[in-house]
Amino acid sequence: MSIRKAAPVRLEPTCLTSTAVVAVARECLDHWQANVGQVDVDGDPSALHQTRVGLRRFRSALSLFRRALDDPQVEWLGDEVRELALPLGDARDLDVLMAEPGLVDRLDPSALSQLSEQRRAAYVRVGELLDSTRWADVRVLVERFLDRAPWDLEPDPPAVVTAADALQRRWRRILRDGGDLAALSAADRHRVRIQAKKLRYGAQFFADLFPDHEGDDPSKYASTLGRAQDALGALNDHHIQHLLLEGVGVAHPELDETAALNASQVAVDEVMALRPFWASPPV
Secondary structure (H helix, E strand, O other): OOOOOOOOOOOOOOOEHHHHHHHHHHHHHHHHHHHHOOOOOOOOHHHHHHHHHHHHHHHHHHHHHHHHHOOHHHHHHHHHHHHHHHHHHHHHHHHHHHOOOOHHHHOOHHHHHHHHHHHHHHHHHHHHHHOOHHHHHHHHHHHHHHHOOOOOOOOOOEHHHHHHHHHHHHHHHHHHHOOOHHHOOHHHHHHHHHHHHHHHHHHHHOHHHOOOOOOOOHHHHHHHHHHHHHHHHHHHHHHHHHHHHHOOOOOOOOOOHHHHHHHHHHHHHHHHOOOOOOOOOOO
């Protein structure tokens, strides 16, 4: 079997919000389910990564639709999926560290053995999770939630209106907070990164709803936001790798935080210069 990456969500520009919710959520569900059976410590690390990406996309979709659905189960499902995904994040951190160029060559045998054992233990925890009743129950709960569509929405608004509102709110948060990253705390910079992630996924989910957009293409939005997300994540990724290496007695090269912040600001500035493709949705 091959690793399954995210696929486009096909939506008619005139579809209703409930139709869009089901289409987006099912794509995310299919994404993570297609990869979960291939997650193995000795297999392709991309299987775990894509499973985790599918879960993240699903949580972002719930967040984007939460205001329109106004259903307490939406927030509950998002929280449940977030908690379930935590062991996958631990394993992914070790996968990324072990794949860092030149790292394995400069580790002494003891440190390498310890990290390899930590990685194997992390995958054991992931395997226990994937075999658990709780994991199986989440898929059942998601299916039941989707089967309830259209969730007594009255009215069930056009998806293009719901999408424009969700995208605009996250766009405003980036414009509000992204102009001076150096002045923000690490936690506030992380929140900017989260908004960039949600806006990127939203641009991918809702692209078909805006065929006659006047702003920048949704694909340009997604790629530009992806670069900003990666740049904003560099400091956090370095911190995690520092802790992992410190735990086995290995020093991690210092990161030039000023350069990392400057790179993040350049990337976020590129995002802020984009022209919204959802600015004037048809009604």
